[in-house]
Amino acid sequence: MTKAIKLLTALPQAQRERLMELAEEVSFPEDTRIFEAGGTADRFWVIRSGAVHLDTDVTARQRVTVATLGAGDLLGWSWLFPPYAWDFGAVAFSNVRAYQFDGPAVLALCVEDPLLGLSLVRTVAEILAGRLETTRGKLMDQYAIRRRSGLI
Structure with a gap:
């Protein structure tokens, strides 16, 4: 399994500080739908927690849960x-509890600071690659279980 990459700790300090200037602290009570597939x-x-x-x-x-995210994880790409x-x-x-970032404002910051943009996109890509590897491992485990039980 791959190691989980946390966005804020993976970014170089200077880029993290610039990004955090755009952060807004928010919270969501349990069972709150944060966003829907297909939405903007x-x-x-x-x-931050939860x-x-x-x-x-x-x-x-x-609906089926495809992943669970916790403290330090990126929600939304x-x-x-x-x-x-x-x-x-x-x-x-x-x-x-979470830090919320406005996507267009962050994209504008990335244009203004290409080093931040490159660091951010690379880190998001690493996070997504790690999640894909985790999902692949879960699928292989399910395949092995079904094969052992004679379902395939």
Whole structure:
């Protein structure tokens, strides 16, 4: 398994300080839907405390959790790429405190400070690669279980 990368601690100090100038402290009570898949992705969060489930619809009335995020984790990356729409939904699994960042303001800062932009995109890419590797491992575990039980 890959090591979880935390956005704020992975950024060089100077870039982290510039980014944090745009941070707003927010909170979400337990069971609050933070965003819906397909909605406009114009912000992101770094979770300070609590847990968030990323989910996806499997039927019109059923959602499945695809990942759980906690303290230090990046919540939301779709603000970086057109069409700026969420790929998953997110719900507070417990009371959540987070730093919220306005996506367009951060993108403008990245244009102003290309070193910050490069550091941010590289770090987000590393986070996503780690999540993909974790998901791949879970799928392989499920495959092995099903194979052992004769389901495949």
